[in-house]
Amino acid sequence: MQTPTLPEASLDPAIAGRLKRDEHGLVAAVVQQHDSGEVLMLGWMDDEALRRTLTEGRVTFWSRSRREYWRKGDTSGHVQLVRSVALDCDGDALLVRVHQVGAACHTGTRTCFEAGGDLGAVVAALPADASTDTSADTSTDIPTQAPQEDR
Numbered sequence: 001m002q003t004p005t006l007p008e009a010s011l012d013p014a015i016a017g018r019l020k021r022d023e024h025g026l027v028a029a030v031v032q033q034h035d036s037g038e039v040l041m042l043g044w045m046d047d048e049a050l051r052r053t054l055t056e057g058r059v060t061f062w063s064r065s066r067r068e069y070w071r072k073g074d075t076s077g078h079v080q081l082v083r084s085v086a087l088d089c090d091g092d093a094l095l096v097r098v099h100q101v102g103a104a105c106h107t108g109t110r111t112c113f114e115a116g117g118d119l120g121a122v123v124a125a126l127p128a129d130a131s132t133d134t135s136a137d138t139s140t141d142i143p144t145q146a147p148q149e150d151r
């Protein structure tokens, strides 16, 4: 059915209209492991890369260095299986939650931030009431006798 005069598939205009692209037509895409919360890497997407990512179940980026589309894992086998894609408040960043197979970084580490390494920031003191364990924090609000145990 398809003829050369038909337009190729394009990104949903309702989504495209919300994107705030940089001067190169790109938005940043933060990629996160869906269950562990690991921040795996940062890539860049144009409208077509986002369209493919939203429809193919695999993450596609625009490679700024090679100037071509790059579907993660096609050469390395380290594929990213899409779980969800969200747009941030002002439309200039995407959060792509995936199941990462193997290493996200081309250097072989699980995440690109392991590969880059810690920069030794000064660690700020936390407020006295801050808890780093939110599950422990909420557990203090649970009555010693849970309601369902009364039944």
Ligand SMILES: [Zn+2]
Pocket (backbone or CB within 6 Å): 041, 104, 105, 106, 107, 111, 112, 115
């Ligand atoms: Zn990397």
